Amino acid sequence: MELTVQLLVYGILMGLVFALIALGLSLIFGVMNIVNFAHGEFMMVGMYIAYLLSTYLPLDPLLSLPFAAGAGYLLGIVSYRLLIHHILRGPMVAQLFGTFGLMLFLRYLAMYIFTPDVRSIKEGILVGKTLSMGWINVDASKVFSAGVCLLAFAVIYWMIYRTKLGRALRATSIDSEAAKYMGIDTKGMNALAWGIGGATVALAGALLAHFYYVTPTVGMLFTLIAFATVALGGFGSIVGAFIAGIVIGLIMVISGQFVSELKFSFIYIVYFLVVVFRPRGLFGW
C-alpha cells in the first residue's frame, strides 16, 4: 500500500512535467504538421534563464518563471519568422532538417556560452525543501511544478476551446487553406502556435531547473520522451498530451521500481503498441 501510494504520487508529479514539455510539441504539430526537433533545446533555454536569473540576480527562481515563459514565446516566434516560415516552402525533408539544424545551433551555442559544465539552482524558497505527508516525502518544488503544469494546461485548454483566437487556431490546424479563405491569418496562427509551444516548454524547463541539473545537452534526454508522449496522446491533442504525460510518468516510476534497466523499453513498447493499433494516438484526430 505504502509503495503503491508512493509510486503513484512520484509518477503523477513527474508525469505532469512531461505533459507540459510535450504540450508545445503536440500543438505545433497539430497546427502545422511539422516536427520540432529543437523542442528540447527550447526547454534548455528556459532552464538556463531560471538558473541565470536566480544565480546572478537576487531573484527567487520562482520569479524567473514568467521571464522563462516570455523568452520561450519570443524564441518560438523568432524561430518561426526567421526559419520555419521559409522552410515550409521546401519539401518535408527540408523541414525536418531545418528544425534539426535549429536544435544543433541552440545546443552548441549554449555549449559555447556556458561550457558543458553541469549547474544547478542552489537557493530558492522551494529549492531542496521536502514536504512530508504520511508515507511520502516529496520535493516541494515538484509539488509546486505539478500545480503550475495543471494551471498551464487549464489556461491553454481554455484559450484553444473557449476563445475566438483558439477557434482560429483550431481552424488552421484542421484545414489551413479553408481557414485562409475565411479570412483567418494562418501565418499569424502558425507563429502563435510556435510562440505558445516555446512558452510552455520554456516554462516547464524553468520548473524543472528547480530540482534538475542544467547543462547544454539536457534537452536531448527529454525530447525523446516528449515524442513518445505526443505519439501516445495523439498529435495535436491537448488532452492527449496531458493524459499521455501522466501515463509515461507512471510507467517510468513503476518500471523503475521493479526493472529499472528496462524502463525506457516499457515506454517504447507502449508507444509501439499505440502506433500499431491506434496510429493517431489515444486522443488524436
Add this chain to the structure above:
Amino acid sequence: MGIKKLGISSFVVILSLLILLPNHSFAQKEVKIGVILPLSGPLAPIGKSLKDGAELAADIVNKKYPGIGIPIADWEGIPGLGGAKIKLVFSDSRGDPAWGAEQAKRLIEDEKVVGLLGAYQSAVTKTASVEAERAGIPFVNPDSTSPDLSKRGFKWFWRVTPHETWFTRDLFDFLDGLVAGKAPGVKAISKSELEPLAVAAENTEWGAASLTEIEKFAKERGWKIAEAFKYAHKATDLTSESRRLTGSKAPTFLFASYVSDAILLVKAMKEMKAAPRLIWGQNAGFIAPDFWKTLGGDVNGILSRDVFAAVLGKVKPEAERINKIYKERSGFDFDGSSARDFIGVQVWAHALDKAKSTDPKALQKALNELNIPGKELIMPWKGVKFGSPFPGDTNQNELGSGIIIQYQGYPDGKPEIVFPFEMATSKLIYPFPGWK
C-alpha cells in the same frame, strides 16, 4: 640530357624518396597521439577535465617546467626522439562505443597517429581498442576500469589504472576494517549496523562490471545484499530507483554512477529523507567536479573510491606543484580521472623515449618493458609496470593502488583520504550525517 631535364628528374627522385622514406625519420619534431574522450553529451564535463589533464602532461613534456621535481618536466620534448614534441589529437567519442571505434580508425588511418589514449568509458575503450589491435597500434588506457578490458589477451592494449576488482577489494577491506575498528577516529562498528548492503549501478559495461564485482566480493567476505540492480544511465528521472534503495532499509548504499545520475540519485535520496549510515560511490560520477559543485554541502559524508586526492600534496610535494598548475589552467583541483589522464600521457612519453622510435613494434616492446618508479608519478602508486596482477590479466599495471575519500566540510572543503587507514588525512565521519 639537358640541364632542365636533369633538374626535373632529380626533383622527381628527391620527391619520391621523401614520400617513400618511413614517416618516423621525419617525425622527430612532432609525435601525434590520438586521444579519444567523451567531449559532448552527458559526460562532456568529465571529458573536459580529462582533456585538461592530458594537455597539461603534454605541455610539461614539451616545455621546460623547472622545479617541479619529476624528470619529464626537464625534458623539453622526448629525449629519445631528439626532442620531438608530443602533439595530442583529440577526438570526441560522444560516449558512443560505435562512434568511438570509428574515431580510433580515423585517427589511425587519416591522422596517422603513432598510438592512442583514452577512452574513459569502458564500453568505448572496448570497441576503440579493437581497432588499435587490428591495426597493430598501441592503445594506452589510463582511465577505464571494467576488469574485462585487460582480460582479452590483447597485444596492443596496456591499462595503467587499477581496475574494478582491485577497487572492490579495497571497498571490502574498508568495510571489514570498520568492523575491526581500524578506522581512525571511529570505534569498532558491529557488522549488523552496516548490513545488508544495497547496490545501484548504471547499465553500461562499467556499471554492470562493478555490480558483478561487488556481488562476488560480498559473497566471498560474507556480506549480505538486500538490493542490487542496474538502471538506465541516461535517465530523466531516478526517483523510483532511490525509492527502491530507501525502501530496502539497508544501512549501506553502494553506487556505480556517472555524474548526471549521481546528482539525480543524491537529490532524490535527500527528497525522500533517506538515512543510510554509509554512502559509497565507485568513483566516476561521485568524484566529478560537477558532482560536488552542483550538490554543495549535500555531499558531506559521502565516500568514493578514488586514485587521487588534492590532499595527497601533503605527502607528495611534486603532486602538489603539478596540481597547482592544473588548477590555474582549469579552475579545479586534479581528481582521480584527470590525474590518471595526466599519467596516461606520461606513460606515452616514457614509452616513446625508451623505444627511441615511433615504429609500432619498438613501442610495443618499450611498453611491455616499461618501469616508471612511483616517485616520478603524481599518484600514490608504487609505479607503472605492466603484468598480470589478477588471474587472466595481461598488460595491466601491477603497481597501482586505490584510495577511498570522504567529502568533508563542503562547500568549502576538500576530499579527505580515509582509506588505506594508514594514509588517512582525516578522521572518518561516521555515521553519514544525513541531509539538512
